[in-house]
Amino acid sequence: MSVAGAPAADERLAPTTLLRRLLVRPEFAAVIGAVVVYAFFWWQAGSLFASKVGAANWLDPASTLGIGAVAVALLMIGGEFDLSAGVMTGSAGLLTGMLTTELGWNIWPAIAAALAFALVVGFFNGLAVVKTGLPSFIVTLGTLLALQGANLGVTKLVTGTVQVRGIAHAGGYDSAHALFASTVKVLGTPFQVSILWWLAVTVLASWVLLRTRVGNWIFSVGGAAPAARSVGVPVARTKIGLFMTTAAAAWLVGITAAVRFTSVQAGAGFGQEFEFIIAAVIGGCLLSGGYGTAVGAAVGALIYGMTKQGIVYAQWDNDWFKLFLGAMLLFATLANNLVRKWAEEARK
Amino acid sequence: MSQLPAVLEVRDVSKHFGSVIALQGISAAVSAGEVACVLGDNGAGKSTLIKILSGVHQHDTGQYLVDGVPVRFQSPRDALDRGIATVYQDLAMIPLMSVWRNFFLGSEPTRGRGPLRRFDVRLARQETRGELAKMGIDVRDPDQPVGTLSGGERQSLAIARAVYFGARVLILDEPTSALGVKQAGIVLRYIAQARDRGLGVIFITHNPNHAYPVGNRFLILNRGRSAGSFAKEDVTIQELTRLMAGGAELEDLAHELERGGTVRMATPEP
Numbered sequence: 001m002s003v004a005g006a007p008a009a010d011e012r013l014a015p016t017t018l019l020r021r022l023l024v025r026p027e028f029a030a031v032i033g034a035v036v037v038y039a040f041f042w043w044q045a046g047s048l049f050a051s052k053v054g055a056a057n058w059l060d061p062a063s064t065l066g067i068g069a070v071a072v073a074l075l076m077i078g079g080e081f082d083l084s085a086g087v088m089t090g091s092a093g094l095l096t097g098m099l100t101t102e103l104g105w106n107i108w109p110a111i112a113a114a115l116a117f118a119l120v121v122g123f124f125n126g127l128a129v130v131k132t133g134l135p136s137f138i139v140t141l142g143t144l145l146a147l148q149g150a151n152l153g154v155t156k157l158v159t160g161t162v163q164v165r166g167i168a169h170a171g172g173y174d175s176a177h178a179l180f181a182s183t184v185k186v187l188g189t190p191f192q193v194s195i196l197w198w199l200a201v202t203v204l205a206s207w208v209l210l211r212t213r214v215g216n217w218i219f220s221v222g223g224a225a226p227a228a229r230s231v232g233v234p235v236a237r238t239k240i241g242l243f244m245t246t247a248a249a250a251w252l253v254g255i256t257a258a259v260r261f262t263s264v265q266a267g268a269g270f271g272q273e274f275e276f277i278i279a280a281v282i283g284g285c286l287l288s289g290g291y292g293t294a295v296g297a298a299v300g301a302l303i304y305g306m307t308k309q310g311i312v313y314a315q316w317d318n319d320w321f322k323l324f325l326g327a328m329l330l331f332a333t334l335a336n337n338l339v340r341k342w343a344e345e346a347r348k
Numbered sequence: 349m350s351q352l353p354a355v356l357e358v359r360d361v362s363k364h365f366g367s368v369i370a371l372q373g374i375s376a377a378v379s380a381g382e383v384a385c386v387l388g389d390n391g392a393g394k395s396t397l398i399k400i401l402s403g404v405h406q407h408d409t410g411q412y413l414v415d416g417v418p419v420r421f422q423s424p425r426d427a428l429d430r431g432i433a434t435v436y437q438d439l440a441m442i443p444l445m446s447v448w449r450n451f452f453l454g455s456e457p458t459r460g461r462g463p464l465r466r467f468d469v470r471l472a473r474q475e476t477r478g479e480l481a482k483m484g485i486d487v488r489d490p491d492q493p494v495g496t497l498s499g500g501e502r503q504s505l506a507i508a509r510a511v512y513f514g515a516r517v518l519i520l521d522e523p524t525s526a527l528g529v530k531q532a533g534i535v536l537r538y539i540a541q542a543r544d545r546g547l548g549v550i551f552i553t554h555n556p557n558h559a560y561p562v563g564n565r566f567l568i569l570n571r572g573r574s575a576g577s578f579a580k581e582d583v584t585i586q587e588l589t590r591l592m593a594g595g596a597e598l599e600d601l602a603h604e605l606e607r608g609g610t611v612r613m614a615t616p617e618p
């Protein structure tokens with residue numbers, strides 16, 4: 001039992017191979033999946049899919065989805081769901097739009113007001129979950145419906161239609177466009193700037209998760225909240241912070257779309273909440289919490305983007321997309337489970 | 349009994365939940381370098397007592413003293429800050445997290461300043477290895493998830509963690525009850541080791557065979573009340589067992605079973 005001395009050498013520790021080190025990472029299956037999907041559409045859709053223009057096209061939907069998926073992944077690792085994240089993207093866009101077009105605000109204070117609104121909703125989501133102990137699934141389903149109703153009701157009341165148009169006329173629009181919706185030329189091909197946002201969000205989330213105290217707390221509140229509380233982790237604050245982060249990510253997605261398309265539909269964003277969750281799960285997050293990575297969710301979003309555009313490039317009917325996505329979700333979940341079990345057994 | 353002043357003491361504390369009396373007039377104390385055992389069957393009030401001691405609940409009446417000064421903790425964090433660490437039977441660790449992440453959970457070492465203040469991962473890994481080796485706990489790989497450790501290893505790890513973070517009083521909630529004989533033995537050794545390092549240990553258990561070898565004094569709870577408080581020299585393990593199970597009731601049961609002829613009550617070895 002008592003083996004003191006140099007702890008570095010332990011004869012029961014088989015030298016870990018590179019393969020095993022990769023396999024125990026939660027995002028491993030997703031990375032393999034991404035390679036397979038890429039190869040598949042390259043084969044099906046030809047070189048246009050694999051070209052720079054093609055890449056710019058599938059990175060575009062992947063990027064906005066990825067911003068939301070990475071935040072949702074943190075939330076899921078923290079053991080909670082947010083079904084209101086999708087509709088929140090619509091709320092943020094609509095609020096920004098109405099403040100600029102109806103009240104004549106400059107776009108920047110409008111964007112800031114939308115962020116404040118998102119953070120407040122996120123805070124209340126978190127507070128309700130933490131204080132009542134109800135499943136976040138139910139609480140945020142309520143928020144989803146409330147926001148969806150408010151989006152439609154307020155938009156109709158204010159504009160008389162079901163959309164907000166003319167955001168491009170707002171003061172400060174050009175600088176907002178440059179930041180949220182411009183394109184960056186890489187080797188002569190224009191790429192959406194949202195791809196950079198996506199990368200930045202992923203890097204930041206990954207750093208927070210793996211290299212800060214808060215990251216350790218996120219894993220612990222999702223893994224076993226009572227145990228975390230007993231060693232002094234601020235469980236309530238961590239969870240509320242995660243809900244606010246998710247709402248802020250939804251705000252960023254919503255603002256990006258609003259600035260880019262200069263109009264927002266009152267029903268915008270509905271359904272995106274599931275895409276965020278799907279990408280996070282494909283990326284290796286467990287539904288039960290306590291496990292997953294930000295990079296995995298970003299890769300999950302990449303798979304989503306490649307599939308969505310790949311089907312277009314392959315000239316299939318777009319209706320096949322959902323079928324494909326559903327199959328991939330099931331497959332990814334199974335693969336994640338298998339890989340995780342195998343890896344943990346191998347470690348014993 | 350020990351002449352040292354008590355690090356932690358409760359005097360005549362009671363706790364009610366609505367009309368349910370969970371604890372009534374309980375007094376107990378532990379000094380540095382001493383193991384105080386709290387024994388009781390299921391529903392005796394052991395958990396309520398721990399929760400009061402660790403700051404989860406507040407007592408209704410009576411006094412809770414730390415170093416002779418009355419206290420009233422609002423949260424487990426308050427208790428931790430006073431050096432009172434609690435290791436729960438099943439809540440000690442996060443199974444999906446690695447050993448080193450668990451070890452420093454809630455008290456992560458950091459480096460850097462401002463927005464760059466970050467979890468010092470390298471230090472955490474190193475310290476975990478070193479600290480476990482010091483306590484003679486042999487974990488193969490600090491990166492492995494705690495879920496892959498045995499129950500005894502997990503409890504030992506939790507004890508090592510509390511000791512490392514400067515606990516002066518260690519409250520152990522049934523640390524041996526879910527364990528096999530050998531694993532329980534390992535945990536008992538760490539309890540003795542923590543005691544020898546000068547910690548006060550409150551050891552909650554329903555097994556007199558585990559309590560007697562390491563305990564200095566024993567408090568027996570029965571249905572929320574004290575059924576006796578003894579120093580080790582004043583009590584034998586048989587008496588402890590008898591008192592715990594409600595004395596006469598157990599004897600009746602033993603006779604009843606013996607009359608049946610096929611089953612015999614096992615009497616604990618001293």
